[in-house]
Structures are given as C-alpha cells and as structure tokens.
Amino acid sequence: MKLVVYSKGGSPQGWLDRIRAAFPDARAWAWTPGSPQADYALVWMPPQQLLDEQPGLKAIFNMGAGVDALLRLRLPPGVPLVRLEDAGMAVQMAEYVCHAVIGYYRGFAGYAAQQREALWQPLPVRRRADFRVGVMGLGVLGQRVARALQGFEFPVLGWSRSARQLPGVQCLHGAAQFDAFLAQAQVLVNLLPLTPETEGIINRRSLARLPRGAFVINIARGRHVVEDELLAAIASGQVAGATLDVLREEPLPPQHPLWRCPQVTLTPHISGQTLEAESLAQILGKIRALHRGEAIGGIVDAGRGY
Numbered sequence: 001m002k003l004v005v006y007s008k009g010g011s012p013q014g015w016l017d018r019i020r021a022a023f024p025d026a027r028a029w030a031w032t033p034g035s036p037q038a039d040y041a042l043v044w045m046p047p048q049q050l051l052d053e054q055p056g057l058k059a060i061f062n063m064g065a066g067v068d069a070l071l072r073l074r075l076p077p078g079v080p081l082v083r084l085e086d087a088g089m090a091v092q093m094a095e096y097v098c099h100a101v102i103g104y105y106r107g108f109a110g111y112a113a114q115q116r117e118a119l120w121q122p123l124p125v126r127r128r129a130d131f132r133v134g135v136m137g138l139g140v141l142g143q144r145v146a147r148a149l150q151g152f153e154f155p156v157l158g159w160s161r162s163a164r165q166l167p168g169v170q171c172l173h174g175a176a177q178f179d180a181f182l183a184q185a186q187v188l189v190n191l192l193p194l195t196p197e198t199e200g201i202i203n204r205r206s207l208a209r210l211p212r213g214a215f216v217i218n219i220a221r222g223r224h225v226v227e228d229e230l231l232a233a234i235a236s237g238q239v240a241g242a243t244l245d246v247l248r249e250e251p252l253p254p255q256h257p258l259w260r261c262p263q264v265t266l267t268p269h270i271s272g273q274t275l276e277a278e279s280l281a282q283i284l285g286k287i288r289a290l291h292r293g294e295a296i297g298g299i300v301d302a303g304r305g306y
Contacts, residue, residue, distance in 0.1 A: 001287070004038035004054065006031040007063060008045035015042060015063070018280045040287055044274075045069045051076060059290060061283045064274050065089055065141065066221060067300050068194040081300040082286060087279040089272035090141050093191070093219055094148035096271040100243040101133055101149065101187055104215045109241070132157055134185025136201075137192035137220065138164045138171065139306070141272070145191060157184055161197070182209040187217065194221040195305030202226065207233040216242040219271040223248055227258060234263050245271040 003019055003026060005012040012030045019028040019042075029035060033049060037056050044063040051060075051073055059080045062070055067083050075081060103109065107123040114121060131154060135146050138160040146156050146169050157170040159181040164171045172181045182188070188210060192198045202216060203226040216239060218225055227248060233239040241263030249256075250269060258264055286296040300306060 001026040001040070001291075002036070002038040003028040003040045003042060004031045004035055004050075005029070005042045006044070006046045006050055010044070012042075014276050015280060018276065019284070022280070022284050042280075042283060043070070046073075048073050059287075061286070062300075063279060063283075065272065066194065067306065068221060071300070071302060071305060075302070081302070082283075082296065082298045083300055083306070084274075084279055084282060085298045086140050086144070087282045088275040090144035093141055093272040094145045096219060096245065096267075097145045097189055097217055098148050098152065100217050100265070101154065101189075101215075102152065103243075104187065104241070105131055105154075128153060129155060131155070131186050132184050133187045133189060134159065134181055135169075135189045135191060136160075136181075137190065138166065138169075139191070139193070142191040145189065157181060178206075179209050182206055183211070185214060186211055187215045190216075190218045190220045190224055192220050192224060193306035194223055197305075199223050200226050202230065204229040204232070207239055210239065212238055213240045214238075215240050217244075218242070219245045222246040222250065231257060231261060234261060239263075241265075243267075245269055 001023060005015050005028060016028050016030060019026060031050050035053065038054060039058050041054060041057050041060045042063055043050065043060060055076055057076055057079050059082055061082045062084065065084050067081060070081060105126055110123055133149050133154045133156050135142050135156060135158045138158045142158065143166060146158055146166060149156050150168055157172065158164065158166060159172045159178060161173065163173045190202060192201065201224055202218065207230065216230065230239065230242060234241060243265045245267045246269055252258060252266065258266060289296050
C-alpha cells in the first residue's frame with residue numbers, strides 16, 4: 001500500500017509518523033513534484049499538480065471537513081473523494097457555538113463593557129422560550145451543535161436543503177421554508193457546506209428576514225457571508241452583532257472594517273480544528289474497509305458539493 005500526503009501550510013510529518021506506525025508494511029511519503037505513484041492521497045488544499053501527477057489513485061481523503069477547495073480542482077475521473085466525518089471536530093464546534101450563544105443571551109459583552117467603566121448594574125433577563133436558535137446545516141456537525149444547544153434548554157430549529165428529522169428540533173428545509181426559518185431565528189448559526197447555491201447565503205435579504213436584533217454565528221466558510229451587507233445590518237440595528245470564525249480572506253487584512261466593529265467577535269478559523277490522531281484513525285479505518293471491498297461513509301457527491 002502506497003500513500004502520499006500533502007498539507008498546505010503545514011508539515012505532514014505527524015501524519016506520516018502515524019501512518020507508518022499503523023501500517024508498518026505501507027510506504028508513505030510527503031508529496032513533492034514528481035513523487036512516485038500512490039494508491040491513496042491524504043490531502044489538505046493540494047495543488048492541481050498533485051492530482052494531475054497521480055492518475056492511479058484509488059481514493060482521495062480530505063484531511064478536514066470542508067471539501068470546497070478540492071471541488072474547485074480537476075479531480076481524477078472515477079476516483080472517490082472522501083471527507084472527514086466529525087473526527088473530534090463536532091464537539092469543538094458545539095463548544096464554540098454554545099459559548100457564543102450563551103454570551104449573547106446572557107449579555108456578557110455588556111457586562112465586560114460595564115467592568116471597564118466600573119459599573120455594577122444587572123442587565124434585563126431574557127425569556128428563554130422566546131430565544132430561538134436557528135441552525136443552518138443539519139449534517140453530522142450541525143446535529144451535534146443542535147443537541148448541545150438543547151442541553152441548555154434553548155428552543156432549536158434547523159434548516160437544510162433536504163428534509164431532516166431530529167428529536168426536539170423543528171426542522172424546515174428547502175427554499176420554500178427558508179424565510180419561515182429565518183423569521184424565527186433570534187440567533188442564526190451557519191454550518192452549511194459551501195456550494196454554488198449556499199455561497200453568499202447570509203446577505204442583505206436573509207439578514208432582513210431575521211427578527212430585529214438577531215445575532216449571527218458563522219463557523220462554516222467565509223464565502224457564506226456577504227461581509228459588507230452584514231456590517232450594514234449591524235450598523236442599522238437589524239443585527240445586534242456576530243461571531244465569525246471564518247472570513248472570505250484569511251488571514252483577515254489589518255485594514256478590514258470587521259476588525260474595528262465592536263459588535264463583531266473574530267477568531268482565526270479555530271472552531272473545529274483537525275485532530276491528527278482522530279482524523280487519521282478514521283481515514284485508515286476507511287482504507288482498510290476499501291481493501292476488504294466494503295462500503296465507506298463520507299464519499300462526496302460532487303454534484304451537491306458535499
């Protein structure tokens with residue numbers, strides 16, 4: 001078994017060490033131009049040249065949850081592209097979303113501002129039953145986030161492209177039910193895959209359909225948000241603020257107005273960081289299953305974008 005590994009902006013050495021420990025008889029190497037032919041590729045944001053030079057691959061494994069960067073490349077025909085399914089990222093994303101939701105719900109940013117002014121003043125208490133959290137995207141990650149929010153007794157509704165059923169979650173789907181979903185979401189949490197249909201989905205129109213004073217959390221992809229239109233909605237008071245872990249341009253340029261918007265919290269794409277050991281265990285398990293001729297989960301439908 002031969003495996004080639006590539007990770008843009010990072011060293012693949014940890015992946016290579018774990019592969020060699022798990023598969024002592026396998027050959028594994030970091031990709032460089034002109035590398036030998038491999039059976040499997042483990043990649044994160046690879047160059048087109050890697051795929052062009054590896055026509056004999058049996059499968060391509062993405063070392064992260066999002067596959068939008070890979071789908072912009074010319075993939076070898078007939079070669080399955082396999083994404084990670086959770087691998088320790090879902091609980092991190094649930095933590096991140098709950099932290100942001102609770103911070104907005106309890107007014108912790110207001111208390112931080114009061115501390116700077118040496119003010120001791122309790123803020124009004126919100127009615128939890130009226131504080132509905134809307135989760136866009138109900139795959140593995142979205143479902144985990146929804147369950148975590150239910151643990152704090154927030155009313156949760158969800159929206160996805162196709163119909164889903166989750167215990168205790170009001171599930172809406174499709175374009176026909178999108179506006180009804182938005183109208184109920186005091187907090188809008190985005191976990192959608194990035195596809196041509198979802199790019200720019202958080203825009204002037206969708207923000208205007210949220211309840212006035214809603215809050216936006218984006219931990220999916222930066223290109224889901226039209227940033228200028230989000231800033232305009234915040235300036236008008238339609239949106240109270242936002243927590244953004246992903247941006248259209250990363251790193252965000254120092255001159256970008258999002259840095260200077262006090263209602264926006266920014267983090268550097270850390271809501272669900274890839275855990276090497278868990279991710280590799282999942283990938284190697286799928287490679288073993290393929291060798292046994294078994295079906296595996298996580299195969300990407302290029303037509304749908306996930």
